[in-house]
Amino acid sequence: MAHTQELRTLIARELPNLDLVLAWTGGFDPLSSTPLFITTEADLDRLAVGPMHVQNLAAYLPSLKGRKVGIVTRGCDSRTITELLQENLINRDEVVIFGIGCTGAVNIRKVRTAVNGAPVTDVEIGDDVLTVTTGEETHALRLQDVLMDKCYTCAGQAPRMHDHMVSERSGCLATGETPPSSLDLLEGMDARERFAFWEGHMDRCIRCYACRNACPLCVCKDSCVAQSRDPHWVDQSDTPREKLMFQAIHALHTAGRCTECGECERACPMGIPILAMKQALNRRIKHLFDYEAGMDQESTPPLFMFRQQEETIKERDAR
Amino acid sequence: MPVLEGKELRIVGFLCNWCSYGGADTAGVGRFAQPTDLRIIKLPCTGRVNPLFVVRAFLNGADGVLVSGCHPGDCHYTAGNFYARRRLEILRELLDVMGIQQERFHYTWVSASEGQKWKQVVSDFTARIHDLGPAAAFSGCPAVPIDMDETGIKAAG
Known part of the structure; x- marks a missing residue:
C-alpha cells in the first residue's frame, strides 16, 4: 500500500545514520503481528503497518539508550516517548x-x-469493517467493536512529535457507537460486585508478569518489588489476594505516569482487563490536577509536586 | 482480647511521629475514653506512607485504615504531608475501583495538642467502620494471622 511504501522510503533514507529501526511485521497468522528490528535495507520488505500492528514499540527505547534508534510511532505511542523523555x-x-x-x-x-x-x-481491512475468513466461513466485523480499549479514549491519531511523517492516509476509520469498556462495566457495579469481579479475574491470573514486562514505564527491571524478599510486598501463594496486590502495585507505581497505551492488557495471556484500574486512576488525576501523562515534556508529573493550597482536594469528616 | 472477640473490627492507623502520635498520647494523658479497635503504627511522617501500605492492610484483612499526620503547613519535614495528601487522594480512587469502599479509608490532620480532636476522629471513624461491618474478603484466602513469635515483638507488660 502507498503509505507503507512511503514509510519504507523514509526509513531507507535515514537507515545509514541509525543502529536500528523499530517497526512491525506480520505474525504467525493474518491476525497477529510482531515487532520488527530493521538493521539492513533487506529487512524493509517485511515491514507492515495497519490496524493489526499494535505493539507499543516505545517500550524498547529505555533498554536501547545510548544507541541511535529509529521508531515507527502512532499518536498513543508518542505519549509514551514524551513520558520517557520527561523522566530522562x-x-x-x-x-x-x-x-x-x-x-x-x-x-x-x-x-x-x-x-x-x-x-x-485471511483478514481484509475495509473502511470500517474487518472481514475475517476462517476456512469456509467469513465474518464481517465492525471495526469499532473490535478495537483496543485505549482507542475509545484516543487523544489523537498522529504522533505529538516526529522527525519524519508519512503523509499518505491518516485518520481512524472506525465509525459508529462505542461499545462499553471494562471501566464502564465496573462503573455500573457496587463495591462488593467490583470486589467479586476482581476476585474472579485474579483467580485466572497465572502470575507470568507479562503486564509488567510489556509496560513501557516499568523500568525497574530486575529490582521490581514484586520479586523482592525484603521488603516482602507480595508472597508466593497462588491467591487472588496476592495477584490483586501486584496489580495495585503496578497501578500505583505508574500513577500519574501511565499514558494508557494498553500494553499491560494486550500482553495478558488470560485477557484480564487490568487497564481499567489505570484508567480509573488517570481519570481521577485529570479531575484533581488537570494533568494527562505524556502530553507535555516540560510539565512535572502531579505526584512529584504539590501546592500548599489544593483547591480540588476537600477535607473530609471522619463521620 | 477474647472478651471482645467478634465485637471488635480491625482498624489500622498510620500516624506521624510528630503530630498525630503526640495527639493520641495527649488524648491518653487526658484520659479521654476511646474505642479500642484502632491499632496504631507509628511512622516518621505521613510522607512515609506508601499508599500500598493501605492496600496491603486492606488485602490482609483490615476493616478500616486511618492515616493521620500534621496539619498541612506544619510538617516536621516541611513538605511530607503535602505529598501525602496528593498520594492518598489518588489512593481513594484505586480502592474504589478495586471494590474496597472508599469510606473504609480516611486521612486527616491532628496536631500533638489536639487530644480532644483525636478522640473525636477515632470515635467517629470507628463508628463508621462498625456501620459498614467487616470488609469483604476473598473466599479461600482468609485474613492473614499474625504470628507474634515470628514478628519478634514482645507483648507489653
Whole structure:
C-alpha cells in the first residue's frame, strides 16, 4: 500500500545514520503481528503497518539508550516517548521518530472471540469493517467493536512529535457507537460486585508478569518489588489476594505516569482487563490536577509536586 | 482480647511521629475514653506512607485504615504531608475501583495538642467502620494471622 511504501522510503533514507529501526511485521497468522528490528535495507520488505500492528514499540527505547534508534510511532505511542523523555529515561537526540497516522488498533482477542477461536486464514481491512475468513466461513466485523480499549479514549491519531511523517492516509476509520469498556462495566457495579469481579479475574491470573514486562514505564527491571524478599510486598501463594496486590502495585507505581497505551492488557495471556484500574486512576488525576501523562515534556508529573493550597482536594469528616 | 472477640473490627492507623502520635498520647494523658479497635503504627511522617501500605492492610484483612499526620503547613519535614495528601487522594480512587469502599479509608490532620480532636476522629471513624461491618474478603484466602513469635515483638507488660 502507498503509505507503507512511503514509510519504507523514509526509513531507507535515514537507515545509514541509525543502529536500528523499530517497526512491525506480520505474525504467525493474518491476525497477529510482531515487532520488527530493521538493521539492513533487506529487512524493509517485511515491514507492515495497519490496524493489526499494535505493539507499543516505545517500550524498547529505555533498554536501547545510548544507541541511535529509529521508531515507527502512532499518536498513543508518542505519549509514551514524551513520558520517557520527561523522566530522562531516553535522550531525544538518539531517537528518530517516523510518524504515521493511526488507523485504529485491533484487539486480537476480541476478533478471536468473535470467530469462536477458529483458525484465521485471511483478514481484509475495509473502511470500517474487518472481514475475517476462517476456512469456509467469513465474518464481517465492525471495526469499532473490535478495537483496543485505549482507542475509545484516543487523544489523537498522529504522533505529538516526529522527525519524519508519512503523509499518505491518516485518520481512524472506525465509525459508529462505542461499545462499553471494562471501566464502564465496573462503573455500573457496587463495591462488593467490583470486589467479586476482581476476585474472579485474579483467580485466572497465572502470575507470568507479562503486564509488567510489556509496560513501557516499568523500568525497574530486575529490582521490581514484586520479586523482592525484603521488603516482602507480595508472597508466593497462588491467591487472588496476592495477584490483586501486584496489580495495585503496578497501578500505583505508574500513577500519574501511565499514558494508557494498553500494553499491560494486550500482553495478558488470560485477557484480564487490568487497564481499567489505570484508567480509573488517570481519570481521577485529570479531575484533581488537570494533568494527562505524556502530553507535555516540560510539565512535572502531579505526584512529584504539590501546592500548599489544593483547591480540588476537600477535607473530609471522619463521620 | 477474647472478651471482645467478634465485637471488635480491625482498624489500622498510620500516624506521624510528630503530630498525630503526640495527639493520641495527649488524648491518653487526658484520659479521654476511646474505642479500642484502632491499632496504631507509628511512622516518621505521613510522607512515609506508601499508599500500598493501605492496600496491603486492606488485602490482609483490615476493616478500616486511618492515616493521620500534621496539619498541612506544619510538617516536621516541611513538605511530607503535602505529598501525602496528593498520594492518598489518588489512593481513594484505586480502592474504589478495586471494590474496597472508599469510606473504609480516611486521612486527616491532628496536631500533638489536639487530644480532644483525636478522640473525636477515632470515635467517629470507628463508628463508621462498625456501620459498614467487616470488609469483604476473598473466599479461600482468609485474613492473614499474625504470628507474634515470628514478628519478634514482645507483648507489653
